[in-house]
Amino acid sequence: AHEQQILNLWHDHFPVEVKKETIDKGLFIITPQAGASNIRKKNVISKHAPKTNGQLGITLLTGCRPNLLQQTLHALEAHMLPLLHSSYVVVLLNSDDTNSKAIIDKLTYVDKCIMPSKSLLSIGKATSLLMQEISSNKIVRYVLHLEDDWLLQSNKTQTIENACTLLAEQKNIGQVRLRLSAEKVLPYHMVTRKPIVWEPQGEFLHTTSAHFTFNPHLIRCSDIAHIYPCETEKEAQQHFLELRSATAQHTPGLFKHNGENGQSLRMRENGRQSQVLLQSTMVDQIKEYGNSRPITTFSKPKVSCLMPTANRRDFVPLAIRNFQAQTYKNLELIILDDGRDSVADLIPDDPCIHYHRVQGKMQIGKKRNRICELANGEIFIHWDDDDWHRRDRIKLQVDALLYSGKALCGIATMYFWDQQARKAWQYVYPAGRRHWVAGGSLCYWRKTWEHTPFPEIRFGEDTRFVWNRNACDIHVMQDNTFYVGRIHDHNTCKKMTNSRYWHPVDLKRIQEIMDSDFKEKIENTAKC
The missing domain is CATH 3.90.550.10 (Spore Coat Polysaccharide Biosynthesis Protein SpsA; Chain A)
Known part of the structure; x- marks a missing residue:
């Protein structure tokens, strides 16, 4: 298309x-x-x-x-x-x-x-x-x-x-x-x-x-x-x-x-x-090219998945597993932990995963800027520790960024799942409002962040980051099934699910999207 x-x-x-x-x-x-x-x-x-x-x-x-x-x-x-x-x-x-x-x-x-x-x-x-x-x-x-x-x-x-x-x-x-x-x-x-x-x-x-x-x-x-x-x-x-x-x-x-x-x-x-x-x-x-062999793949940009975390021990393992399952291979996961409970023991021995521990609570805006400084990639993708990411998410977003030529991309319509309440919603950003994509779905060039870093505020830093761009610099992706937000008692921002922008959906829809990860979480909830 x-x-x-x-x-x-x-x-x-x-x-x-x-x-x-x-x-x-x-x-x-x-x-x-x-x-x-x-x-x-x-x-x-x-x-x-x-x-x-x-x-x-x-x-x-x-x-x-x-x-x-x-x-x-x-x-x-x-x-x-x-x-x-x-x-x-x-x-x-x-x-x-x-x-x-x-x-x-x-x-x-x-x-x-x-x-x-x-x-x-x-x-x-x-x-x-x-x-x-x-x-x-x-x-x-x-x-x-x-x-x-x-x-x-x-x-x-x-x-x-x-x-x-x-x-x-x-x-x-x-x-x-x-x-x-x-x-x-x-x-x-x-x-x-x-x-x-x-x-x-x-x-x-x-x-x-x-x-x-x-x-x-x-x-x-x-x-x-x-x-x-x-x-x-x-x-x-x-x-x-x-x-x-x-x-x-x-x-x-x-x-x-x-x-x-x-x-x-x-x-x-x-x-x-x-x-x-x-x-x-x-x-x-650029190193000298070996002309003796045909090209089979084009070297894709290195991607840094950015995962700020704090006291999310129950969520971190799935986020890491989602990262390791990605089909896109030129990537790294940068984890910045400023929580009271270190999750260093949950980090696998993987050369693509880099864990950084800091003392003292940081504002989320400052934390995002710090994790960007630690990253090595040309493209940054937000990898929220409490959300679910489909195995082809990185490939889809890198392709969208390259093909569109925009400064950043993401989704404006997304699914949310409350595991404890066993409910699900689809959030639809209203048409005609100021340009926006969900912070957890953000994918952007390093140079985009270097030009305008995140405002160092307690919440809403991702929305301000998007609003600092012209609408013509933002690509809104139509496929919104590669990412599912999860609702729990410790979300950074409270989800107003009673708002007219939130539309209840059948849990079967979330099950179709998340597949085996959904089944595993439901079984774990039943055991508890």
Whole structure:
């Protein structure tokens, strides 16, 4: 359903139906969505019947630069000739240069050569036209986009297959950059010129920030408008950000820009030549990727489950067991205990569980900030000691956070269970009220907390934490069955179950959700 929403949003805004495409100078792999285009027709020279035995399409944009074209083709043929012959290859010759045309005519692996009918195309138009053509091939699922000034440096073409695997398995990743690590990554957003947040993700850099052009000083609204209808560049950026299409930077990559010492690009700005140095220290933080093996899974962010506790000996074992049963594996449980009765004896010998004992009662707001300081993860999830957590809770919430691109996520409708009274309710937050999600269901980025920590108050700190965000930064999840709050005599906040927002539900509903954990608790109650 989430993928369909993305596609519907894309089709509403963009007439060129190319899934998760960005305009970018250089090389990237993107996943196309076949569809019609409103771009004017060009004269197309058909060279060969399209190949249909491979899912990779290769596009090459070239102009009046036969020497660069020759060098690029020589490197491709030397390192990946079999891949060229098994892929659907489309070349756009953005000039009437006869030397470049003669070079292309000799290439037996080119399926189609596109030439403008009259004037030269902008990069935006040329990229759009190439994607229109490549999308018409129903077999192609992945596109390797090249320009004539990018040189292949390695014969490790397994990297390209790895990138395709990553795109297939991780729906929130829209493109994989394969630039050589020496090229670095330009750490600027074109519209706001603020740094792009590149998150180290195992063997990749990862970002959810969209960026259309390579040079933050150039204005290319006219180029962007051919794929993303807009009057201003900011408008185009806002449309694309709604899709939350993430980018992965593969390190080290395969392609090096054929510019000045391979470290800079020369681009025209207002008729003058300007040099843009590509600098980023984050690339150096990523270990070298082993291209000899295919990717089977994408390194997920480390998650810290945060469990403040105090005098909850009867509840702690189930909370720990729920944590250990989670299907998501890159995680840790941080327990901060300021109660009179230490629960250190209940903590299992598990390297993923870290127990911290402090003397003296702390306000819950201060306690939450302290436990965040102790955590090592990129994503924080509240793991209340007295509540129940389904085994796929972490996976669901991490996916929701990644796919939505929001600062935090949680649920606004949740189930509660009073074990002693044998009653259950569903709490429904009223529509039209100030944005809110339940504190026990909170999942958010570390940087979200670092930007605005919890207010150091006795109760209601989680609600204030949520209200300190704009509504557009919050993702309200629809699945509310991964978490059940429990009502007892020592809840931090008293539950007003007589309120009109609380709706009684049959205990069978809670039993269906909690399954064996519900049965165990009922049996223990009967024994008591």
